Structure formats: structure tokens, C-alpha cells
Amino acid sequence: MDPRRAETGKNSDQIQSGHVYHLALDIGGSLAKLVYFTKNDEHIVGSEKKKSPVKASGISNSSRNSPVLNGRLNFKKFETSKINDCLEFINSMKLHLGGCQQPESPGSQTITIKATGGGAYKYADLFKEKFGISLDKEDEMDCLVAGANFLLETIHQEAFTYMGNQKQFVWIDKNDLYPYLLVNIGSGVGMIKVEGDGKFERVSGTSIGGGTFWGLGKLLTKCKSFDELLDLSYRGNNRAVDMLVGDIYGGMDYSKIGLSSTTIASSFGRAISENKERDDYKPEDIARSLLRMISNNIGQISYLTALRFGLKRIFFGGFFIRRHPFTMDTLSVAVNFWSKGEAKAMFLQHEGFLGAVGAFMSSDKHGLKELLANQKVERPPSKLSFSLDQTQVPQQDGELNGDESIECSVYGA
């Protein structure tokens, strides 16, 4: 056995072949995201939050004849540069025996997995060659929007705001959800105007995104991983690197135009005037400055774009955010600043997995959406329809192979 798998498989060694019913992939430029379903009865143990397993019995009037399976929707990430780990993982799940497209013909070597993201194209041959898995490519944006729509419509506490360390869930009337702006911050940033299911348009974007943060960060610090860089930024102070309004106006505000002395006038602008080398700056400060620069910029362009198209809400998603409080805070501050308090940045609990969820949903046979929608109606809104299992996902470090999962039910294929 691959020792690496043994190590990373800590959380997944419970996954038994035959229990994975469905899997979808989103292979991005930096991360590969997996969503898969495992049956409940033989599922991972030790999740304390698993108090109210979803009962599917209430849906007997469903039009479907398939049996309803209780289980969990699992989320997992890999670095794209370590795509082989991901392959190993999928292989280990013995998907050809599990819930994939051709369960009735296990002898067949063609296993099809729904996949999206650029890597679905790039790594198609690799999947085919190594394990005979063929990737059924779904359009990235379709998946993203489908994932977001699904999550926002069905999961009660999916959206939240984050300002000044305060996380606040926002209940959104699903009848009043559209149109909204979905800002997906991956390596780059896509901004999508969503007007309904399947009705959306990419209206803007920017090349300054997560890839820029990590790329520049990697060049400027000795960080070995995105998360390490993110972690650093939390401890840094951008004043050492950025030129503030106060630096220009001798510590004073430029009140005439409403800029306070602590407003960043120029990101990295202080690096101009000082005779310091790169090594003279603390990596923490550099990381912090980078993060603020990028978050700020995304927040600003998002707000301007939302304004342009008259969109009510801006949801930020994508792996860049990673529930990193400071990232969310900066984005929120930017939106708040540029909108003069009139708009708020919102985040999704499952940011990062929108595409994978969308790809997962793209195969209609499990009727997840219908099922969940029905369930939601039946359950009192005060209670969680789904429990989030985040025990393995520390807030800040966002360890790459950390799982999370949602309890749910699907129709057996």
C-alpha cells in the first residue's frame, strides 16, 4: 500500500468498497475537489454531530421507484499537482463496484465519472490510462451555478456574512434568491450573474485571484503550501509593506476625499522607497499584504459588477476563501467600503465544492434535489436539515485532505 495513502487516508479508510454510490469531480488549476455519496448504515463512525440522520421514509409518495438510501454526501480536496493521490483515492474506492454509471456490468473497464473544471480535459487521458476511468465532462459554469443554486435553495444555513469576526447566517427566501452575483474565486475569478436554474451568464471576472495569491506568495515567501501562506497572513501586518494614505499625507487623513490615514493607498507601495531586500521583510507581512490586495480588489470589482447589473446579493465562493476569516473579512470590508455600506458580501458554507456538487447533480438519476426539497418542506425550519460534519476541518488550516460531509439521502440508482 502506498504509504502516503495510509497517511492521508486516515479519514477515509472507513470507506468500503461498494458503499460509494456516486462520485463527481471538479479538477481546477490548483485543487481537485471530490463529492461522493456513502451509504449511511456503514458509514464513518465517530461523528458526534450526526444526531439526526435523514429519514427518507417520509418520501414514499415520490414518483420514483428506486429505493431511498440514507447516507452522507462527502467532500474532499486534493492539490491538482498531486493528481495521482486523487487517482489513487478514487481507485481505492473501487468505484467500478460502487454506485457509478454501470454497476450492472462490473466486468466492464469503462467507469464513467462526472467531472468538471479544466482538469477534466487535461487529465482525461491520465484517468483513462491509469484506471480505465473515463471522465464525463460537465461544463464548469453549469456545475458551479447548479451547485450554488442547490445549496442556496436547499440548505438552510448555507449563506452567511462575515464582518469583524462575526459570522452570521442569512436566511434567504428561495423565492427571492434571484438574480444574484456568484463570484467564484479559484485560481482566477469568475463573476456570474445567476437568474435561475440554468439561467446564468458570466459577466465579468479578473485574473487576480487565488492563483495570484498563492503564486506570488510562493515566490515571495518560503511557503510550501497555500494554507501555510494563508496561515502566515493571519499573523502579519500589512503596514510594513503597504503605503497607507497616512504615509503620504504625513499621518493625516486625506479627509477631503474621504480617505482615512489607514486606507491602503498603494499595495506594496512601501517596498518602493526603502532600501530593503526581500529577505528584510517578514513573510507574514508580505502574505498579509498580498491577501488584502487581492481580496480588496475582488470585493471592489464584484461590487461594481453587481451594481452594473442590478443584482441584489453577492455570494463569494471558490477555494480561495476556504472559510479563512481574514479573507472573508477583507472581502466584506471591500464590498462594504465601495458600496458605502449598502451591499454585503455573503459566503457559502460549501465554498470550494460548488462545481463538484453541480457535477454531482448533473446526473439526475439520484434525484437528490427533489428529495431534499421535499425533505425541507417536511422538516421544521428551526432544525437543521443537514448536519455539517466539520470535525476534521479546522477553521484556519483548511488541511487539504480534510473531509466534510452532509447527511442526506439519495435514490438508489
Next chain:
Amino acid sequence: MAGLSEKPQALGIDQESAEANKNSSSNKKSVHNRLLEKDKEEGGQGGDMSPSAGSSIKRSGSRPQLDVSKAEIQGNVEEKYPTILLPNQSDDLSHLALDIGGSLIKLVYFSRHEDQSTDDKRKRSVKERLGLSNGNRRSFPILGGRLHFVKFETRKINECLDFINSKQLHRGGAESPYADGATDGNAIIKATGGGAYKYTDLFKERLGVSLDKEDEMDCLVAGANFLLKAIRHEAFTHMEGQKEFVQIDPNDLFPYLLVNIGSGVSMIKVDGDGKFERVSGTNVGGGTYWGLGRLLTKCKSFDELLELSQKGDNRTIDMLVGDIYGGLDYSKIGLSASTIASSFGKTISEKKELEDYRPEDISLSLLRMISYNIGQISYLNALRFGLKRIFFGGFFIRGHAYTMDTISFAVQFWSKGEAQAMFLRHEGFLGALGAFMSYEKHGLDDLMVHQLVERFPMGAPYTGGKIHGPPLGDLNEKISWMEKFLRKGTEITAPVPMTPAAGTTGLGGFDVPLSRGSSLRSDASALNVGVLHLVPTLDVFPLLEDPKTYEPNTIDLADPSELEYWFTILSEHLPDLVDKAVASEGRTDDAKRRGDAFARAFSAHLARLMEEPAAYGKLGLANLLEMREECLREFQFVDAYRSIKQRENEASLAVLPDLLMEIDSMDEETRLLTLIEGVLAANIFDWGSRACVDLYHKGTIIEIYRMSRNKMQRPWRVDDFDLFKERMLGTGDKKKPPHKRALLFVDNSGADIVLGMLPLARELLRRGTEVVLVANSLPALNDVTAMELPDIVAEAAKHCDTLRRAAEAGGLLVDAMINSSRSSKGKSSSVPLMVVENGCGSPCIDLRQVSSELAAAAKDADLIILEGMGRALHTNLNARFKCDALKLAMVKNQRLAEKLLKGNIYDCICKYEPAS
């Protein structure tokens, strides 16, 4: 009274009304070098007088002084003085304003010259004739002068202080008699920029002046507003290495978005003068580029970093759409494979260290990231506030072609082609100019586009739009400087070739923009900023049908082959011109030295323009030809063709009586045709045409003239003669009344004027039409000037009564002046023949900027005759007028004949366009 005839001292002194001046003749002591004080003192009494009685001219005290100064500023003598870098010139007053930034100090200063022109009687008489006698057709709030733009590096602030000191700019100019007097220590200079605070003490200590700090943004907006309103082609677009100047209607300027890219980026919505608001900005700006660039590369300067980007390939750094989609486009959402998906995104996945990446690639990637982002946010803001145009300025741009291209691309990309990024030629000087305008009386308020002429002094091609060196003294120093360049072999003769950058692809298939040809020198793309001559006496020619759409140049030099052709022509003609110029000054050693320097300077201008055709702004053939004349004047060649003109005038005048006799023997119809033929035939005498110069060696004037006339085979290439004849003579019984007044724009000296235009003028006079001969204010080639014409007319008048009486009536016969004015009532049978200057010193004419004298003369004119290649072909061939217009020229250039007329050399044009 000497003093009275001079210009008032302060500039922009709108209180300097004629009234104020009248009683100020004794007020010589007014301390004009303490201008501000004076300004504070307030108005009416400000009219202190010019100091230099030596060069002043006698003029009756009752004549309001503004008159003369105005007339002469663009006038003859002033122009021969070099414009910039000359502390010894007779500036008698200056304003100075500074913008002290983190890396550059920008100076804007104003200088005004002594009125050294002589007052000739012709002018006086013309003014009387045309009702210009008080010269105040409108009250000029401003006086002529020059606005200079100079840059220094902030770290070399001492050079800047020396410069100011050597020119005594802080005291109102070097030659001012008061300059040596002790300043009272209270002199104040307007300044903006962060350094205005930082260097306050230094200025106090070194120059004894206080810096009066002006708000940065106020200055920026004031400067931009002024430039966009006052300079015709200030704004330009920049796409794929190509600059295109945009003419903006000053009445349709606002609201616009001004994006100032300094360390950070400010976006300002400008609604009008003094009406603006900072609506947005971004902290990702020039400081980010340079700051990150410094951390990522070993670059020592911003410029070095920028230069590096030129050779970069961002594909090694940026993650492109194609990298994600395995080389495929994401066509569904319109992203091509080469679109940047993530700036610096490629560095994520590779196991490379910083040192493994080329600094060039990093710099380019950074530049694109930042420029692109600024373009995007700017567009979104313009859209948000419904702003028509976006102007980008600030030190980040620095005329850098790639930066401008990237920003332009972003704006175009995001607006789907509906918006364009625009840039300003004077970017960098907005703040300094704004600070200048913050003087209570700066004189630029009411300046109009047509009153500004931009000239590029000798040094322009060498500085390449960059920082100026130490000030040069007199002409001798300038020549020495030129010689030094030659010795060092550092003369710019051609663009330095560089290996073309490997085709970088990027956002939306946007490749590294290449300049025309194949290489791009980053410093070459910087534009020069010339000296702005403020000439309040210039006017728009009132008979232009639509001044807004009028374009003087017929040939578009944007066509590279056209440009190259004319550059070759001018280069080839250069040795001959130098020879003429040196000969005109008696071939002294000094003249030879100046001649060499002129040749070098003009060649350098040409090379600079070949390298960057937009370097001096929008380039037309007229500008090129004028630049040659200006360059001659800069090296004090007043009139290179003086002796040739004289000789040819004499020779032609000698045969004039015979010609007039011949003409008078003809019937009306034949006569008119012969006269027009004569004009066309005589136009062959043109020293501006290589082909014709060769002809001169083959015969005498009258021989060539007759041969030429005999070869006139109708129909001409463009032949509206019958139409013109119908207007002049009528058909059958229907006779139209003669024209009231005809303006004849004349061309060359010698046969052209004497045997061609004068006989035609005589015919018009006979028919009762007033004739105004319009000639150059300053010499250009062998073109006849307004100064020379009265003598020629006087000589011709000896042989012809009609001319004599008309000339007398027009006050042209100097000796007979007193006589004629006394007895003019009795001899009023003749309509007048007058001469006015056109306000320019070029073989071509831009009718948007003519002398107020000409503009006044045009008032009653109902016929315009434009003659010669320069004025009727190179320029104005397609110009439309409010009155009848006749354009006559012989095409003395094969290429032009083919191109414009599909004809041949020596083809003729007789284009008649009746008033619509």
C-alpha cells in the same frame, strides 16, 4: 514713448486693459518680478511698462499698447529666437509652478518676450484699412508668450534649483532689470505634489522663495481641463502600438473620468472646471508594480523594471485559459486559450524557486496584471457614472507603450469595444500645470485652441520626451552641444534595432504589441512635450465652412510609406538648403557652423519622427515643413532664400511690362484664360520642388515661364476654368456683379508673384474687386512674405496705372502714403490693393490659426484664391469655404500627382468651388 509700446509686464493680467495702460506710462517702477504682490495689490494699476527701451519702437502714445505686442508676438523677429533653454533671451516676466513628486519634479513656466519687431507702415495702413486700428477687436485677457515644460529627477533636485536660478524663474526671468535687485524674500511659487512639503526648506534656503502648496487633485483636474480644452490633439488612443490622436470638442468634454495612476490609483469624475469628485480608486497601482517588482527582481529602478517587461513572456508565469483547458479555448464564455486566467497562477504548480524565473517574465506578468486591473475598474466606474471618456495619466504610464496598450486592451475588452482608453500627451505635467493655473492671474483662462502653437526645440529629439539636462545658454552653447553629440557619435540617426520579443500571447489573444515595423523601443514611445507658444493674435479663418471638421493636411502621414517618402525628400533636399542658408549669411565661419548644427538638428528631428511619428503630436506634412523653417530660425537663419528671392523678383519685374502689354491686347475671355494659365505656369518657379530646382539650370525666368505657359494644354488635370469664367464674365447677357473683395493667398517670390499673381490681381482690381494679397508672416523657402510684398507691388506699380492707384488706395506705396491719404477722397475711383500677413512661417497654411489681420480682412471677402502646392495642394485641397474659392497649383511632384490626381508631374489644378 518707448515704454508705452511694450507689452505689459504681468502675464494674464486681465486688468491690463487699454485703459489701465494709458495712464501707466510712468509706472515703470512697478515691480513686475514681484508679481504676486502686485496681483494682490489689485488691478487697475498693474500696467507697468517694459524696461528695455533699446529695442522698443516708436509708436504714438495714444495707440493702445496691446495692439502692437499682440501683432508682434507671433511676428517676424521673435520666432527666430530659440525657445527653450535660453536664459539670455529677453524674457521679461515669468511664472513658475512646480509639481514635486516622488521621482520627478515637473516645472511649468511662462516666459514672454520683448517686442522687438519693427512697426512697418504697411501694417499700420492695413490696420487702418481693415478697421483694426485699435487692435482690440476683442479684449485680450492674455498676452503672447511661451509655456515651457521641463522635468527633473527628484533625487537630482539641485539640478532643478540650478535651472530655476540660472533662468531666474523665481524672480520673473533673467533679463529683467529687476532680477538683480534683492528679492524681498517673500516671493512665492505655487507647488503641488508630496515634495512641496518635503522640500519647502530647501527652496527657502537656496532660492529664498516660499512654496505655496496647492491641493494635488485640484491641480490635476485643472491641468487636465486646460490641456483638453486648449490643445487640439492632446488626447490619443493607443492600441497595438499605434497612437491615434483624438480631437475633442471642448464643448463636449464633460463629464469624463480621469484616472491618475501614481503609487495608487485615483479615479476622478470631472464635471467641469473645479467641479470634480474622487469616485473610486484602487490600491493596486504603480507602487504595487514597482514594489512587488523590486521584491521579485533585482531591478534598481522603476524604468529598469519597465524596460525588462519589454522582453518578457508572461506565459511562464501566468496561468492561461489554455493551461487549464488543455490548450483549448473556453469558447462558451468567450475566453480564448491565451486569456490570462490567473496572474502568477502558473507559479503555483511548478517546483521552481523565484530565481528560476526570468525577471523579464515576472515584470511583464506584473505589468499586465496591474494595467489590466486598472483598465477594468476604470471602465466599470465610467459606466456607473455614465461618463463618456476615460483619460489615463500619472507616472505609471510614462508614455510606456506596453502599459498603454494593456490598459487600452482592458477597457476595450470589458466594454466590448464600446469604450476607449485615452491618454494625454502632456501626462506628467497635469499637476504642475494645474499649480500654474492656481495663480490668481495666470492668463490661461480664456486661451483658445487656435491661439496655441506648439514648437519643438532642437533638443527634443535627443531628450526623447524625457528629462531635460542642464540649461543651455546662448546659441553658441547649443551649437557646441550639437557638436559634442556628433563627436561622441551618440547622435540618433535611426531607431536602435532590438530583437523582437517572442510573441507573447495573453489575455484574449493579445500579443505583445509591436510598433510599426517590428521593434519597439520603450523610450522611443515616449512623447515629446514642446514649448507652447501663446499667440493671442491668432484666429480661426472665418470663412471656413466648418472649422470643426477642417483638416488642413491632404496627405495622411499615418501611412508609413508616405511618411518615409517625405522624410526622404526632406533629407535629400537638406544639403541644398544648408548651402542656401549659409550663403544667405555671406558664408562666414559662423554661418557654416550654424548651418552644420541646423542640418544635424533637423536630421535628428526627422530621425526622431521616423522612430515615433507621434512623438510631437499629430503629424501632417504641413507640420514637417514648418518644423524645417522653425529649425532654420532656431539657428538664426532669418531668410535662407533672401538673395535668390531678390534676384528673381528683379528679373521678373524686368519682363513684367511686356507681359502686361501682351495681356492687355487680348479680349476679355482670352485674357482671363491667359491669366489663369500664367498663374499656373509661373507656379513652376518653386525652390521647394526638387524637379523645378533642376529646371532652373536650363534657362532664364522668362524662357521657362513662356515654355511653361505654352505647355498648358487644357483640359488640365482638374479643370473648372469654365465654371470660374462663367462666374467672372457671365454667359450671354447675364452678368454677375464683381466680387467685392478677393483674398489671394500667394506662394513664391519671383515669377510666381510677379508674372502670375500680380497680373491676376490687376484684372480683379480692374473689375472693381478689392484685392488682399495674403502672404507669409515669416520666410519659408522662397515664398514671398508680407514684408516684401509692398516693395514688389511698388516696383510693379511703376509700370501699371491700375496697380499704382490700387496700391495707393491700399496704402502700400510708402512714399506716396502721405500724399495718398490726403488726396484719397479725390482719387477714390480705385478699389484698394492690400497686403496682409497670414500669421505663419511655413510653406503650408493651417487655416485654423491665421493672423487676426487676415481674419479681419476675410470679413468682407467673397472670393478666395489659394495658389501653389503648399497652400492649395498639401493643405486645403479639400477645404470647404463659405465663399467662392479657386485653388490653383501646378503639381511639381510625381508621386503627389499620381496619388492625388492620378496624373503626372507638371499637371495643373484649377479647382473652382462656388459658395454653397
